[in-house]
Amino acid sequence: MTTRVSIQFPEQVSYARPSSASIRDANLYVSGLPKTMTQKELEQLFSQYGRIITSRILVDQVTGVSRGVGFIRFDKRIEAEEAIKGLNGQKPSGATEPITVKFANNPSQKTSQALLSQLYQSPNRRYPGPLHHQAQRFRLDNLLNMAYGVKRFSPITIDGMTSLVGMNIPGHTGTGWCIFVYNLSPDSDESVLWQLFGPFGAVNNVKVIRDFNTNKCKGFGFVTMTNYDEAAMAIASLNGYRLGDRVLQVSFKTNKTHKS
DNA sequence: TCTAATT
Numbered sequence: 001m002t003t004r005v006s007i008q009f010p011e012q013v014s015y016a017r018p019s020s021a022s023i024r025d026a027n028l029y030v031s032g033l034p035k036t037m038t039q040k041e042l043e044q045l046f047s048q049y050g051r052i053i054t055s056r057i058l059v060d061q062v063t064g065v066s067r068g069v070g071f072i073r074f075d076k077r078i079e080a081e082e083a084i085k086g087l088n089g090q091k092p093s094g095a096t097e098p099i100t101v102k103f104a105n106n107p108s109q110k111t112s113q114a115l116l117s118q119l120y121q122s123p124n125r126r127y128p129g130p131l132h133h134q135a136q137r138f139r140l141d142n143l144l145n146m147a148y149g150v151k152r153f154s155p156i157t158i159d160g161m162t163s164l165v166g167m168n169i170p171g172h173t174g175t176g177w178c179i180f181v182y183n184l185s186p187d188s189d190e191s192v193l194w195q196l197f198g199p200f201g202a203v204n205n206v207k208v209i210r211d212f213n214t215n216k217c218k219g220f221g222f223v224t225m226t227n228y229d230e231a232a233m234a235i236a237s238l239n240g241y242r243l244g245d246r247v248l249q250v251s252f253k254t255n256k257t258h259k260s
Numbered sequence: 261t262c263t264a265a266t267t
Contacts, residue, residue, distance in 0.1 A: 029266055056267050069265050105266050182262050209264050219261055253263065 026053075026074040028083060029104035033057070033068045034095045045092055046072045050079025071104055105212060176204045177231035178253040179223040181238075183246045184208065186216040196238055197223045201230025222253060 033042065043055050057070040074080045080103065088101040181193065193206035204224040208217050225231040231252070239250040 027267090031265065054267085058265070058267070067265060069267095071267055073267095178263095180263060207264075212266075218264085220263065222264075249262070255263085 022076050026077045026080040027104040028072045028080050028101055030070045030099055030101050032097055032099040033070055035066045035068055042070050046083055049083035051075040176224040176226050177228055180251050180253040182220045182249040184217050184219055184221055188217040193221055193223050197234050200234035202226040
C-alpha cells in the first residue's frame with residue numbers, strides 16, 4: 001500500500017521592506033579601530049551622522065579580542081555618506097591611529113567571488129619544494145574558512161607523515177611571533193611563504209594580503225612562527241633575500257602606520 | 261606600493 005503525501009508551499013513566505021534607493025547601500029565598513037573600542041562607543045562615534053540600524057565589531061574567534069574592524073548600517077545612504085566624509089581618516093578621541101570608513105562590500109558576493117577566484121587560480125609552480133602538498137592543504141582550508149567564516153587548523157602533513165610541529169594547540173591560537181614580509185609579487189600565494197619560512201622552524205600560519213576585489217597580492221604578507229629563535233633566524237636570513245626580481249623586506253610586525 | 265580584516 002502506498003501513501004502519497006502532497007505538500008504545498010506558499011509562493012511567498014514573507015515580504016521584505018520595499019527596496020528604496022534612500023535606504024540601500026547605507027552599510028559601512030570601519031577598520032583601524034582601537035582594540036579597546038566597544039560596540040557602544042562605536043555607535044556613539046557614528047550616531048552624530050544619523051540613525052544607526054545595526055552595528056558590529058568583529059572579534060577574534062578564540063581570544064574574543066576586537067579585530068579592530070566593524071560595521072555600521074545607517075538608515076539612509078546620505079547619512080552613511082556624511083559619516084565617511086566626517087570620520088574617514090580621522091582619529092577617534094583617545095585613539096593613536098586614524099580609522100578607515102568606507103562602504104562595505106556585499107558578503108555573499110565576496111564569498112562566491114573569492115571561491116571562484118581561488119578555485120580557478122593555477123597552483124604556483126615557480127618555487128617547487130617538498131612543502132607543496134602542505135600548501136595545497138592550507139589552500140583548501142582557506143576555501144573552507146571563507147565558505148564557513150570559521151578559522152580552521154589542521155595538523156601539518158609532510159611526506160605522508162603527520163608532524164606535531166606547528167600543530168595548533170587550543171588556547172594557544174594567536175600566540176607566536178608575527179613576521180611582516182614585504183615586496184611579494186602580485187601573484188604570490190601562501191605556498192611561497194610556507195616554503196620560505198618552513199625550513200627555519202615551526203610555522204603556525206601564513207597569510208598573503210590581497211586586494212579585496214582583484215584578489216591580487218598587495219605586496220605583503222604575514223607569517224606567524226611559534227618560537228622566537230626560529231623567527232629571528234628566519235628574519236635574519238630572509239630579510240634582503242632576492243626572490244625572482246624582488247628583494248624581500250622581512251621583520252617582526254610592528255604597529256607603526258606608513259605615515260610614521 | 262612598507263601592516264590585513266567584509267557581518
